[in-house]
Amino acid sequence: MMPIDSVDKEKSKRYFDTYTDRATVVPISKFKIDEEPQKPKVIRNLILDELLLDGNAKQNLATFCQTDLDENIHILMDKCIDKNMIDKDEYPASAEIETRCVNMIADLWNSPVSSDTIGCSTTGSSEAAMLGGLALKWRWREQRKKQGKSTDRPNIITGPVQVCWHKFALYFDVEIREIPMEEGRLLSTPEEILKRVDENTIGVIPTLGVTFTLQYEDVQAISDALDQYEKETGIDIPIHVDAASGGFVAPFLQPDFVWDFRLQRVKSINASGHKYGLAPLGCGWIVWREKKDLHPDLIFNVNYLGGNMPTFSLNFSRPGGQIIAQYYNFLRHGRAGYRAIHQVCVDHGIYIAQEMKKLGIFDILYDGKGGLPGAAWILKKDAKVGFNLYDLSERMRSRGWQIASYSLPGNASHMVVQRILIRHGFSHDMAELVVDDLKRSIDHFAKHPMVSGLTDEEGSTFYH
Numbered sequence: 001m002m003p004i005d006s007v008d009k010e011k012s013k014r015y016f017d018t019y020t021d022r023a024t025v026v027p028i029s030k031f032k033i034d035e036e037p038q039k040p041k042v043i044r045n046l047i048l049d050e051l052l053l054d055g056n057a058k059q060n061l062a063t064f065c066q067t068d069l070d071e072n073i074h075i076l077m078d079k080c081i082d083k084n085m086i087d088k089d090e091y092p093a094s095a096e097i098e099t100r101c102v103n104m105i106a107d108l109w110n111s112p113v114s115s116d117t118i119g120c121s122t123t124g125s126s127e128a129a130m131l132g133g134l135a136l137k138w139r140w141r142e143q144r145k146k147q148g149k150s151t152d153r154p155n156i157i158t159g160p161v162q163v164c165w166h167k168f169a170l171y172f173d174v175e176i177r178e179i180p181m182e183e184g185r186l187l188s189t190p191e192e193i194l195k196r197v198d199e200n201t202i203g204v205i206p207t208l209g210v211t212f213t214l215q216y217e218d219v220q221a222i223s224d225a226l227d228q229y230e231k232e233t234g235i236d237i238p239i240h241v242d243a244a245s246g247g248f249v250a251p252f253l254q255p256d257f258v259w260d261f262r263l264q265r266v267k268s269i270n271a272s273g274h275k276y277g278l279a280p281l282g283c284g285w286i287v288w289r290e291k292k293d294l295h296p297d298l299i300f301n302v303n304y305l306g307g308n309m310p311t312f313s314l315n316f317s318r319p320g321g322q323i324i325a326q327y328y329n330f331l332r333h334g335r336a337g338y339r340a341i342h343q344v345c346v347d348h349g350i351y352i353a354q355e356m357k358k359l360g361i362f363d364i365l366y367d368g369k370g371g372l373p374g375a376a377w378i379l380k381k382d383a384k385v386g387f388n389l390y391d392l393s394e395r396m397r398s399r400g401w402q403i404a405s406y407s408l409p410g411n412a413s414h415m416v417v418q419r420i421l422i423r424h425g426f427s428h429d430m431a432e433l434v435v436d437d438l439k440r441s442i443d444h445f446a447k448h449p450m451v452s453g454l455t456d457e458e459g460s461t462f463y464h
Contacts, residue, residue: 018045055400061374061420061434062404064211064245064275068425072332073325077280083320085121086311094320097327104330106287108251109243109260109269118294119287120312121273121323125244126164127314128270128286132240133168135268135288136203138295139238149199157196158205159188159217160409161242165205174202180410186210186365187217190225197229203238203267208246208259212408212417213365214372216246219259219266226265238267238293245372247271247285248278252339253346254370267293273326276342276372278333278424283322345373345422348431352420353377355435359442361385365417373422378415385442386449389418395441401434 018024023038028046057067080094088095098121107114122128133156141151155175158165169176177196179188193204204226206217219241226237241259243250248271250257260266266289273283288294299312333341349368353375356362362377379389387395389405396403405418420434 018042055402058425058430059400060402061422062402064272064421064423065281066274066276066278066423068423069280069325073280073328076324076328077321080319080321080324083324084317085320085323086313086317091320094324098320098323101323101327101330102285102287105247105271105285106261109247109287111261111287111289113290116291117288118291119285121326122270122284122286122313123282123315123318124274124284125242125270125272126162126167126284128272128284129164129240129242129244130168130172130314131286131312132268132270133165133174133203133205134172134298135294136238136240137172137174138298139267139293140200140202142295153200154202155196155198155200156203156205157188157193157201159207160186160210160212161205161207162211162244165242175200178410181212181408181412182410183412183415186213186408186412187215188222190218190221193222194225194229197226197235197237199235201235201237203240205240205242206259208241208243208250209372212406212419213376214245214374214419214421215366216250216254216257216259216371220263223263223265237265239263239265241266241269243269243271245272245275248273248276248338249342249372252335253342261289264289273322276423277326278329278338278341279326280322282319283326341424342373345424345426348422348426348428349374349420351428351431352422352435356438359439361442366419374420376417376419378417385445387442387445388450389416391445391450392418392438392441395444396434396437399437399441401437403434 018041021039021042023042023046060067083091083094085091085094085098101121102117102119103115106117106119111117122131136156137154140154144151153175154173155177156165156169157177157179159179160181161178165176168174179192179196187210188206197204204222206219206222208216208219210217219239223239226239230236243259247269250259260269268286268288270284270286271277273279273285274281277283294312301311346368353364353367356375356377357364361380361383363380364375364377366374366376368375379385393403393405403418403420405416407413408415408417
């Protein structure tokens with residue numbers, strides 16, 4: 001074959017095709033930047049070709065994050081690609097929209113002063129959670145100093161939480177007292193929380209939509225228990241609700257479930273706009289009950305970007321498109337639209353749970369009712385099958401589906417759960433397709449059983 005360099009240059013100019021261009025017939029750069037530039041459309045296509053290996057986002061039933069975005073969000077994101085949310089002096093309209101979103105969310109979560117509270121956007125609920133944790137620590141530390149007491153042993157009490165709270169505890173020198181899961185009790189309870197609180201507890205962190213089971217923890221019962229604890233001890237312990245997923249579900253589908261600022265002890269709430277808030281990836285929110293609940297020492301004022309701007313974040317420069325898209329969703333859908341979208345998703349989760357139960361080999365851990373849209377199950381202890389749930393997840397990948405299987409933390413680590421999440425963009429037809437493929441995979445293992453051994457810490461199965 002004639003080397004590409006020896007092809008007549010004039011002939012090459014007369015005939016151009018993306019896949020005859022030089023960049024397509026040599027290895028793509030992976031370790032250093034090439035000396036010469038390349039045609040932009042050719043490089044774009046090469047990168048898009050590689051991204052095909054990421055799979056179909058619609059079939060990703062493992063992620064909480066929104067993957068279905070309408071054309072108007074794409075337009076808004078494109079128009080906002082150059083907007084830096086930190087520079088409120090240069091982008092005052094974007095800053096105003098962020099404030100409107102904070103006020104709308106505060107109202108959604110029943111803040112007593114929703115039009116005059118304080119909050120901010122973040123890159124996601126993990127950053128927002130850390131900001132909430134920092135506010136709890138500063139509040140506790142100030143109270144301890146006024147009492148003349150030590151401030152060197154702060155702790156937080158949580159149920160089974162997402163890794164961001166372990167990061168918060170490590171990064172900001174706070175002990176995390178995570179209530180371990182037990183078979184028969186997979187959520188935190190007031191009784192378990194009261195066993196662990198003391199004068200060094202900066203806050204209790206219930207989760208509205210536990211990552212492992214999709215269920216809501218009973219924030220009101222926890223708040224009532226802490227009210228009684230304060231009466232008996234004089235120790236006032238605030239609540240921060242990690243509503244990463246449930247914060248944009250419960251207000252629409254379970255409005256009578258009391259978990260938010262209707263409880264005076266709830267001082268702050270974090271949520272992901274890019275989960276059930278329907279915004280693109282990179283959008284989170286933190287809102288405090290009232291301005292006084294965020295210590296002023298945590299707010300920085302900078303003036304070197306053109307104006308005097310208060311800021312409270314772990315990041316600095318960040319894109320504004322996600323916040324604009326969040327505002328678009330609030331205006332576009334309204335409460336009725338969010339309610340309709342999430343109810344459809346819940347219905348699909350309930351259907352899948354019912355179909356899995358009919359198979360007779362699963363115990364349904366979460367049936368899709370009362371929490372996040374989705375379902376979760378475990379294999380029955382006496383199920384005589386030729387696979388484990390890791391095998392089943394791996395088999396489903398051959399059909400394009402990504403379904404999470406994982407062992408539970410704490411004292412329930414012997415329990416392996418399979419979980420399906422339903423998000424906007426999922427239809428009943430797709431629910432039937434995933435059920436059919438699950439049945440087809442189970443039938444495959446009946447004919448070709450896997451002999452499974454131990455699993456490593458990441459859940460990879462070893463066969464022998």
